[in-house]
């Protein structure tokens with residue numbers, strides 16, 4: 001968010017943060033995750049040419065085995081037809097010279113390499129949410145409860 005603040009201000013984008021106070025640890029490559037988050041934020045800013053709101057939220061997944069980071073914009077949205085294509089390399093709706101269409105395909109690959117996934121929901125004219133889902137280090141609750149069992153059985 002620090003790296004994109006200037007871009008947001010220039011484009012009259014308000015930032016709302018709903019970050020979890022504490023989150024379980026994940027195993028991640030910080031440089032790669034920064035690249036993914038930067039791309040999602042810049043995509044959101046570019047989808048709001050007349051300004052808008054970007055909400056960044058983090059939370060623990062329902063099963064406590066994942067951490068989820070979502071980016072919700074109030075931008076142009078993505079048609080159902082395009083939703084199938086946005087993760088393909090070189091798919092872009094931007095003008096020549098403005099986008100290469102590599103951001104999402106690279107981001108998707110990086111998150112897959114983390115054992116995670118990226119989900120998207122969108123409504124044309126209303127906005128879009130991208131959610132990055134990353135596995136909790138050590139498998140989360142399942143492993144913890146197994147350790148607890150071992151502790152109780154071993155005495």
Ligand SMILES: Nc1ncnc2c1ncn2[C@@H]1O[C@H](COP(=O)(O)OP(=O)(O)OP(=O)(O)O)[C@@H](O)[C@H]1O
Pocket residue numbers: 039043044047073075076077078086091092093094098099100101102103104105128
């Ligand atoms: N938040 C968003 N709102 C609306 N459309 C989006 C959003 N994010 C991505 N898209 C659509 O998906 C396309 C592909 O995004 P991607 O990041 O892969 O490439 P790009 O932004 O066009 O170019 P690059 O990231 O390589 O500069 C975009 O051109 C746009 O059509």
Ligand SMILES: [Mg+2]
Pocket residue numbers: 039042043099103104
């Ligand atoms: Mg992009």
